[in-house]
Amino acid sequence: MAKRAGFCFGVKRAIDITFDIAEKDKEGVFTLGPIIHNPQVIGRLKKEGILPLDVGDIDDSKVRALIIRTHGIPCDLYDNISSRGFRVIDATCPFVKKAQEYARLLAENGYQVIILGEKEHPEVKGLVSYAGSDAIVVDGDVPLKLKGLKSKVGIVVQTTQPVDALKRLLSTVIEKVKEVKVYNTICSSTALRLKETQQMCGRVDVMVVVGGKNSANTTQLANLCASLNVRTYHIETADGLDDSWFEGAGRVGITAGASTPDWIIRDVEKRIQDIGGKSPNGK
Ligand code: SF4
Incomplete structure (x- = not known):
């Protein structure tokens, strides 16, 4: 398991802000676009009642608070939404x-x-x-x-x-x-994650890369692994795993993009262990 698999600092901060609001007062709370590129997290937030909104779909009579995602937004848009009477919660990565x-x-x-x-x-x-x-x-x-x-x-x-x-x-x-x-x-987060993944590729027979198919940085990780001639599989959740991928494999590496939540990564790890592996520490 890559040490740097999963949420980076900025994404964790944005997700914590969003779920924190979901626990307290989610009535009329929306995110400006999907808060991160991970369909499972977006699905969970939808269940909590927090939906993504496009700029053109903001209905001032329904929105009480709007959360800005890690990428940030143009300053004129920020000024516009700040002047419309609802709360703006800025989760732009510092x-x-x-x-x-x-x-x-x-x-x-x-x-x-x-x-x-x-x-x-x-x-x-x-x-x-x-x-x-x-x-x-x-x-x-x-x-x-x-x-x-x-x-x-x-x-x-x-x-x-x-x-x-x-x-x-x-x-x-x-x-x-x-x-x-x-x-x-x-930001050093991406470079360090790529470097660690590259090093892992030299030590494993199969690499499993976990994260949204629409996540650019997860796809970048999968492309890197494939370019190093390691059998590479990009999945969104454990349900995407296939037993046959691991035939003859001695060691399997797992990494994940910056927008992949820990619960999905742990689920993938457990399923791979069930398929036939065992983690190096025997757990
Ligand atoms: S800059 Fe991007 S990759 Fe770096 S911590 Fe912030 S959100 Fe994550």
């Missing part, structure tokens, strides 16, 4: 908040802001809104053709980007401008 703050600071101090990240990702859309009108988004995978940059450039990074992408961007930018200010806003 690390994402920090990146938003740096983007705003750079823009205020006359830097053209470059955001390294995926243009369509909600976290990046939020960052763009803080970064001034001449901000640009650069995807780490796309060859960099940066033209017409201002003489002062500031860089902030989507928290889940790999550090190599930042190095590539920086080496291109320093050849083009006089002044570069970099805020390394990459």
